[in-house]
Amino acid sequence: MREITYSKALNEALDEALAEDEDVIVYGCDVGRWGGIFNITTGLQAKYGADRVFDSPISENVLVGAGVGAAVGGLRPVVELQFADFLLTAGDEIFFKAGMWRFMHGGAFTVPLVVRLPSGATGAGPEHSTCPEAYVMHSPGLLCCVPSTPADAKGLLKLAIRSDNPVMFFEHRRLYQTRGPIDDAAAVAPFGKAAVRREGRHATIVAWQVMLNRALKAAETLAAEGLDVEVIDPRTLAPFDFETILASVKKTGACLVVEEGYRRLGVGAEIGARLFEEALPYLDRPFRRLAIPDVPIGSAPALVNRILPSEDEIVAAVREMTR
Amino acid sequence: MSERPLIMPRLGQAMEFGTVAEWLTEDGAAVQAGQPVASVESDKATYEIEATQAGVIRRLAAVGAEIPVGEPIATISSGIDHETAGAASGIGAVAPSPTRGEADRRPARAFAHTSARPLASPRAKALARSLTVDLGAVSSHRPDGLIVAADVEAAAAARKAGRADDAPAAADGVPLTPTQRTAAERLARSWRQAPHIVQMVEVDADQLAAAAAAMREGRVPGTLNDLLIKAAADCLAQFPRLNARFGGDRLIPLPEVSVGLAVAAETGLTVPVVRAADRLSVAEIAEATQALIAAARAGRLRPGQLGGASLTISNLGAYGIAFGTPVLNLDEPILVFVGALEERPVVRAGRIVVGRRVMLSIAYDHRVIDGLEAARFSQALKRRLETAAELLPGAADVSAPRLGARELDATSPAGALEVQVRDARHAWTVDEPSNAGGTDTGPDPVNLVLGALASCMVIALKLAARRRRIALGEVRAHLAATPQGKVKEAVLRLEVWSTAHEAEVLSLLAPAKATCLVHDMLRPDLPVTVELTVHPADA
Numbered sequence: 001m002r003e004i005t006y007s008k009a010l011n012e013a014l015d016e017a018l019a020e021d022e023d024v025i026v027y028g029c030d031v032g033r034w035g036g037i038f039n040i041t042t043g044l045q046a047k048y049g050a051d052r053v054f055d056s057p058i059s060e061n062v063l064v065g066a067g068v069g070a071a072v073g074g075l076r077p078v079v080e081l082q083f084a085d086f087l088l089t090a091g092d093e094i095f096f097k098a099g100m101w102r103f104m105h106g107g108a109f110t111v112p113l114v115v116r117l118p119s120g121a122t123g124a125g126p127e128h129s130t131c132p133e134a135y136v137m138h139s140p141g142l143l144c145c146v147p148s149t150p151a152d153a154k155g156l157l158k159l160a161i162r163s164d165n166p167v168m169f170f171e172h173r174r175l176y177q178t179r180g181p182i183d184d185a186a187a188v189a190p191f192g193k194a195a196v197r198r199e200g201r202h203a204t205i206v207a208w209q210v211m212l213n214r215a216l217k218a219a220e221t222l223a224a225e226g227l228d229v230e231v232i233d234p235r236t237l238a239p240f241d242f243e244t245i246l247a248s249v250k251k252t253g254a255c256l257v258v259e260e261g262y263r264r265l266g267v268g269a270e271i272g273a274r275l276f277e278e279a280l281p282y283l284d285r286p287f288r289r290l291a292i293p294d295v296p297i298g299s300a301p302a303l304v305n306r307i308l309p310s311e312d313e314i315v316a317a318v319r320e321m322t323r
Numbered sequence: 324m325s326e327r328p329l330i331m332p333r334l335g336q337a338m339e340f341g342t343v344a345e346w347l348t349e350d351g352a353a354v355q356a357g358q359p360v361a362s363v364e365s366d367k368a369t370y371e372i373e374a375t376q377a378g379v380i381r382r383l384a385a386v387g388a389e390i391p392v393g394e395p396i397a398t399i400s401s402g403i404d405h406e407t408a409g410a411a412s413g414i415g416a417v418a419p420s421p422t423r424g425e426a427d428r429r430p431a432r433a434f435a436h437t438s439a440r441p442l443a444s445p446r447a448k449a450l451a452r453s454l455t456v457d458l459g460a461v462s463s464h465r466p467d468g469l470i471v472a473a474d475v476e477a478a479a480a481a482r483k484a485g486r487a488d489d490a491p492a493a494a495d496g497v498p499l500t501p502t503q504r505t506a507a508e509r510l511a512r513s514w515r516q517a518p519h520i521v522q523m524v525e526v527d528a529d530q531l532a533a534a535a536a537a538m539r540e541g542r543v544p545g546t547l548n549d550l551l552i553k554a555a556a557d558c559l560a561q562f563p564r565l566n567a568r569f570g571g572d573r574l575i576p577l578p579e580v581s582v583g584l585a586v587a588a589e590t591g592l593t594v595p596v597v598r599a600a601d602r603l604s605v606a607e608i609a610e611a612t613q614a615l616i617a618a619a620r621a622g623r624l625r626p627g628q629l630g631g632a633s634l635t636i637s638n639l640g641a642y643g644i645a646f647g648t649p650v651l652n653l654d655e656p657i658l659v660f661v662g663a664l665e666e667r668p669v670v671r672a673g674r675i676v677v678g679r680r681v682m683l684s685i686a687y688d689h690r691v692i693d694g695l696e697a698a699r700f701s702q703a704l705k706r707r708l709e710t711a712a713e714l715l716p717g718a719a720d721v722s723a724p725r726l727g728a729r730e731l732d733a734t735s736p737a738g739a740l741e742v743q744v745r746d747a748r749h750a751w752t753v754d755e756p757s758n759a760g761g762t763d764t765g766p767d768p769v770n771l772v773l774g775a776l777a778s779c780m781v782i783a784l785k786l787a788a789r790r791r792r793i794a795l796g797e798v799r800a801h802l803a804a805t806p807q808g809k810v811k812e813a814v815l816r817l818e819v820w821s822t823a824h825e826a827e828v829l830s831l832l833a834p835a836k837a838t839c840l841v842h843d844m845l846r847p848d849l850p851v852t853v854e855l856t857v858h859p860a861d862a
Contacts, residue, residue: 253444280445281445281448283444284445284446323466
């Protein structure tokens with residue numbers, strides 16, 4: 001099995017999608033000649049031409065609006081927004097048009113749009129640091145991918161492009177250079193199917209992307225203390241695989257959600273509420289969340305690190321809750 | 324209209340059921356919230372139950388009925404709907420929402436126990452139902468008191484183990500009292516769970532015996548047990564790691580050094596606890612134990628006065644028991660069994676002499692304390708008791724042999740002029756100033772006698788005034804004697820403040836001079852015998 005980086009996996013997914021389906025187009029600021037500011041689209045314009053892979057002006061609402069129109073018109077656009085925070089800049093087109101038009105028009109057409117959203121705190125300040133996937137999970141009509149591994153990055157992006165419904169595709173910037181195995185022959189798990197990244201019986205941790213990696217490291221530390229933690233990667237937040245979490249919590253009786261989004265009404269809040277509704281008889285410990293406190297994310301690395309959930313905090317939280 | 328049950332509360336950690344001792348209200352009577360309505364007895368304590376709301380009370384239990392903890396003994400119906408007002412589920416009040424950063428760093432909040440119902444996780448409750456375990460009989464191992472599934476499993480396992488080795492129930496025989504039943508169950512659990520080690524250590528009890536005598540004679544407050552409690556608490560405070568209970572996969576530190584004292588009461592042996600005994604003086608401990616013993620004998624101990632001790636003292640010395648192999652109280656790491664304080668032949672400096680000795684048999688929970696730690700604690704306690712006089716106020720006079728009213732002891736250490744003098748009740752130091760070769764730690768002998776003369780004359784004057792019922796206020800005296808060498812002359816000037824006539828006050832001087840014994844003693848023909856004995860000493 002070969003090993004590739006997360007960014008190479010995304011590039012391959014776009015490359016293969018462009019090759020497979022001539023309706024696929026890729027555009028955004030600097031994605032054409034430069035290959036994207038994170039080099040995800042490197043080489044694609046040269047390979048598929050400036051008609052299908054091209055640069056656009058810097059206006060996110062226009063970018064997505066054009067994508068919605070193209071999708072309604074029969075193409076499969078893949079739009080890059082450079083920073084996931086601009087989800088809200090393009091909010092009208094994403095939440096109202098992409099998310100609702102198929103419903104509003106009685107199913108007269110579909111909206112096969114993919115918006116690529118590089119996310120995560122890298123010290124670029126409050127408007128360029130968030131992981132705003134909870135907004136998408138909160139809103140009807142949108143699908144939401146949060147791949148954590150190169151294999152999922154490639155597999156989920158290809159599924160997203162093939163999907164007839166709009167997909168918000170969150171790529172974590174701090175994962176771009178991470179490497180992982182990829183089995184080209186293996187089938188990709190569909191949307192709405194979580195992955196159990198580590199099995200355990202004392203507590204369940206739900207986490208994705210950078211927080212998933214921290215949770216897995218924390219689980220190793222805890223294993224040395226005799227605490228077996230089950231770590232679940234949801235892979236997609238909409239649709240959301242609650243069944244896998246429920247099955248795990250029935251076993252462990254304790255659940256911790258670690259997320260890089262804001263704490264208040266975040267993904268963890270939704271999971272906690274679902275557990276309260278559907279898993280109360282199995283809960284043996286108070287449900288816990290680790291998330292970004294409800295403050296803007298600063299630029300200084302010290303400030304960022306202060307508020308991002310750390311491996312140590314995950315270890316401490318599990319110890320405390322399983323005591 | 325709402326009807327709320329009045330439930331049998333948990334009055335102690337181990338309480339599983341309680342007995343309705345007395346109804347304080349009539350059935351069907353109107354009661355006020357907070358009004359005592361019934362008196363209930365647990366294994367160890369009696370407690371008044373108060374109405375939880377205003378309304379009409381309906382009794383559900385007769386006097387003498389044993390009701391499991393958490394089960395209703397009565398209901399109170401009110402005319403007003405209190406459903407929403409009284410949903411006291413027990414989950415702690417919600418903390419104010421944090422506005423900044425610390426929100427998700429904060430550990431889960433503790434669960435305040437606001438009702439007598441045990442607080443358990445939903446999973447623990449479901450498990451308790453399926454295993455038919457009474458949650459009231461399950462104790463939490465968590466610091467926040469929440470009963471979790473593991474606690475229920477442990478209780479179920481303990482119950483199974485208990486069934487396996489307890490004697491089968493029989494129809495005849497004498498039923499145990501609640502105290503006896505709880506004691507049996509707890510002792511059996513402790514004996515099963517805790518690997519016991521017992522260390523026996525002999526204590527030189529000369530000081531203990533002197534202290535006990537001083538206490539018996541009322542010269543020092545307290546009893547020998549209070550002294551033992553103080554010594555044990557002080558020692559345990561020096562070994563904080565030992566002050567813990569075994570919690571399965573961890574040691575749970577106990578919050579303070581508390582000492583239990585086994586007390587015989589009519590209904591059985593109880594162990595009231597002196598909290599934070601290391602921070603109390605012997606006199607304060609004596610005050611606490613007097614109240615606890617009285618409450619124990621009256622069966623009126625409150626739940627907070629029982630259980631959770633770091634260490635228990637069991638003193639059967641009065642029965643002539645030399646040593647024992649005690650069983651630890653449940654969840655306590657140490658028990659000190661105190662044997663009889665007896666005179667025994669002991670070897671001192673190569674000779675057999677009569678010494679007082681007492682044997683301690685100290686049981687340790689070997690899961691918490693290893694043999695070496697135990698030995699260090701045993702040794703520390705032995706040393707503490709061998710210097711027990713230091714624990715008491717006026718340390719010097721308890722360890723001294725009794726002195727008569729006009730007997731003195733004086734000792735002077737090698738290499739100094741300083742002399743320590745003590746009589747039956749006081750101790751003082753006499754020394755020489757440094758220009759005379761002393762260390763000036765006290766008045767010199769001549770000034771001491773001059774002081775005696777002055778004060779004796781003042782006292783004699785006051786006594787004379789008292790006899791003649793002459794009002795005398797403050798009295799001042801100034802004594803000046805030959806400044807150096809032999810005292811050839813002394814002048815004593817007295818000044819008094821009085822509301823009486825001057826002539827009356829002046830007439831007191833003659834009787835004062837006549838009755839001042841020191842003045843009388845300072846005559847040249849006082850026969851004084853001085854003898855000298857010489858002991859060989861190391862070179």
